[in-house]
Amino acid sequence: xxxxxxxxxxxxxxxxxxxxxxxxxxxxxxxxxxxxxxxxxxxxxxxxxxxxxxxxxxxxxxxxxxxxxxxxxxxxxxxxxxxxxxxxxxxxxxxxxxxxxxxxxxxxxxxxxxxxxxxxxxxxxxxxxxxxxxxxxxxxxxxxxxxxxxxxxxxxxxxxxxxxxxxxxxxxxxxxxxxxxxxxxxxxxxxxxxxxxxxxxxxxxxxxxxxxxxxxxxxxxxxxxxxxxxxxxxxxxxxxxxxxxxxxxxxxxxxxxxxxxxxxxxxxxxxxxxxxxxxxxxxxxxxxxxxxxxxxxxxxx
Numbered sequence: 001x002x003x004x005x006x007x008x009x010x011x012x013x014x015x016x017x018x019x020x021x022x023x024x025x026x027x028x029x030x031x032x033x034x035x036x037x038x039x040x041x042x043x044x045x046x047x048x049x050x051x052x053x054x055x056x057x058x059x060x061x062x063x064x065x066x067x068x069x070x071x072x073x074x075x076x077x078x079x080x081x082x083x084x085x086x087x088x089x090x091x092x093x094x095x096x097x098x099x100x101x102x103x104x105x106x107x108x109x110x111x112x113x114x115x116x117x118x119x120x121x122x123x124x125x126x127x128x129x130x131x132x133x134x135x136x137x138x139x140x141x142x143x144x145x146x147x148x149x150x151x152x153x154x155x156x157x158x159x160x161x162x163x164x165x166x167x168x169x170x171x172x173x174x175x176x177x178x179x180x181x182x183x184x185x186x187x188x189x190x191x192x193x194x195x196x197x198x199x200x201x202x203x204x205x206x207x208x209x210x211x212x213x214x215x216x217x218x219x220x221x222x223x224x225x226x227x228x229x230x231x232x233x234x235x236x237x238x239x240x241x242x243x244x245x246x247x248x249x250x251x252x253x254x255x256x257x258x259x260x261x262x263x264x265x266x267x268x269x270x271x272x273x274x275x276x277x278x279x280x281x282x283x284x285x286x287x288x289x290x291x292x293x294x295x296x297x298x299x300x301x
Contacts, residue, residue: 001042003075006068008035009047013065014142016055069141070276080280090119091281096127096134096146098202099226100244102166102268103296106147113288120281128225130201138271144282145272145289149202151209158271163293165267168203169248169256171231172240179255186214186262193239195222195230203266207242210262 011021012032022029040047047061057065080091097106110122125143127133134146139157147163154160170184178184197204211218222239224230230241231251244266248256270289272278278286 001039003072005035005039006072008032009039009061009064010068010072012036012048012055013057013061013068016057018050018055066140073141073276073279077277077279089117089281089284091279092121092123093279093282093285094123094125094142094144095285096125096137096143096148098131098134098147098149098268099126099197100247101147102164102244102246102266104147104164104268104293109289109292112292113285116288117281117284120284122285130198130204132200135271138273141273141276144278145270145286148269148271149206149267150269150271151205154269154271157274159274160269160271161290163268163270163289164296165265166245167258168206168242168264168266169245170240170259171234171243171248171251171254171256173234173237174253174255176240176255178240178257181257183258183260185260186210186216189218189240189259190216192219193222194218194220195224195233195239195241196220197230198223198225203242203244206264206266210264214262 008021008025008027011024012018015021015024018029018032018036022032025032036047043060043064045060046058047064049056049058076091080089110124113120113122125137127137127146129136131148131150134143134148135150135155135158137143138146139155148160150158150160170178170189172179178188194207196207199205199208208218222233224233227243227247230243231254233239234241234254242259242264243251243256245256248254270286272282272286
């Protein structure tokens with residue numbers, strides 16, 4: 001089994017198109033098709049269902065995909081180790097992130113890492129499916145690591161390390177009856193309409209658990225995928241929302257209120273594969289990230 005065949009297989013599996021995979025690989029389409037057929041003959045199983053209109057992974061293809069990614073990652077790690085010994089750290093790190101990383105200054109971290117390791121390419125991906133989607137991509141090998149907010153205990157295929165935390169604050173229009181209070185409790189919010197993020201997002205899961213623990217059926221008529229949309233809907237009186245404190249306190253025209261008596265501390269962690277050693281460049285980025293988290297935790301204020 002050649003690494004090249006596995007590389008072609010992963011490209012087709014991710015693109016679900018032989019045409020797009022050939023463009024990505026800079027290889028003629030017939031070469032990609034030939035490599036996949038050779039791999040299927042060697043394994044004795046079809047890896048893709050394909051016709052004129054679609055390409056889809058078979059059960060065998062789905063089973064092979066994480067193993068192929070792990071094999072390619074191990075091969076790349078071996079190349080990186082030799083390259084680092086010869087000319088310094090090189091390689092690529094693919095990092096997943098949520099919409100917000102709380103108090104962690106991710107752009108600053110990226111800048112420092114680039115200054116220290118200019119020959120390492122960092123690819124940053126924002127997952128529309130939130131922390132749950134990021135976790136799946138890390139376990140599948142599509143991401144080297146990801147900043148996530150996950151319930152405890154995390155999925156068995158992940159190693160999760162704490163990075164930072166901050167409270168979620170209730171955000172409402174300044175004319176809302178709750179706006180004048182210094183704090184509120186979950187029971188005060190029964191019957192309210194909420195603007196929230198889709199299921200699978202860490203902050204959504206945290207709020208859902210808090211209301212379930214209080215025995216309150218929360219109404220969420222609006223689901224959005226960014227803070228600007230949540231802010232706009234709140235401003236127009238369509239509901240109230242929970243946002244990270246670092247965001248909530250920066251919204252003019254809206255009141256940000258602490259909700260007491262509920263576990264609304266939003267934790268940001270970094271997730272890495274539990275059963276696969278990350279490439280050298282990814283380990284260097286992870287070390288920089290954890291140093292930044294430790295430095296922030298030990299700094300006064």
